[in-house]
Amino acid sequence: NAGVTQTPKFRVLKTGQSMTLLCAQDMNHEYMYWYRQDPGMGLRLIHYSVGEGTTAKGEVPDGYNVSRLKKQNFLLGLESAAPSQTSVYFCASSSTADAGDQPQHFGDGTRLSIL
């Protein structure tokens, strides 16, 4: 029972490089999210998706793009990495959130360092 799987778990990039973080969930959840977590800041929402083919901006979307071509996958892209994007990235999913009270299930994170 995998739940939410993120790849890679660690990555070091040079400024200006691009990369894609992958998130896959096997719980048939409609909602998927990408967060970043920085010391003292808590989790901040980057982008989210309410279903296959749809995405929306969160609190800190600049410098990131996302795609949800399949219901089970949510990809986060960094087009031109900057040191300010050094962070721990978490993907999460939840069942239909319209009713509220639906907890999010998290992947175990991707630690990304931009030099």
Added chain:
Amino acid sequence: RKEVEQDPGPFNVPEGATVAFNCTYSNSASQSFFWYRQDCRKEPKLLMSVYSSGNEDGRFTAQLNRASQYISLLIRDSKLSDSATYLCVVEYYTGGFKTIFGAGTRLFVKA
């Protein structure tokens, strides 16, 4: 002002102690409330939802005070394994549900 505020701690308590965390939120229209637990270098995991009437799960009790806009988490008979960061989470509806995570309160339980 942050939408969800928590005392960052750390709280250092001996085993067996009772410890309480508070969390305040700014949006009076908030509808759903949760406590998550996050171990060092791990992902957040749901600890418990918080209901209007208050709810208990073993040694953990969560309460909601809508009038004062805060939620609390009480841990009784602390165990070493309770050492973690506890995240307060609030949701409200704004054309879709918006989830706000607090920055967390760190707890260290010592033998």
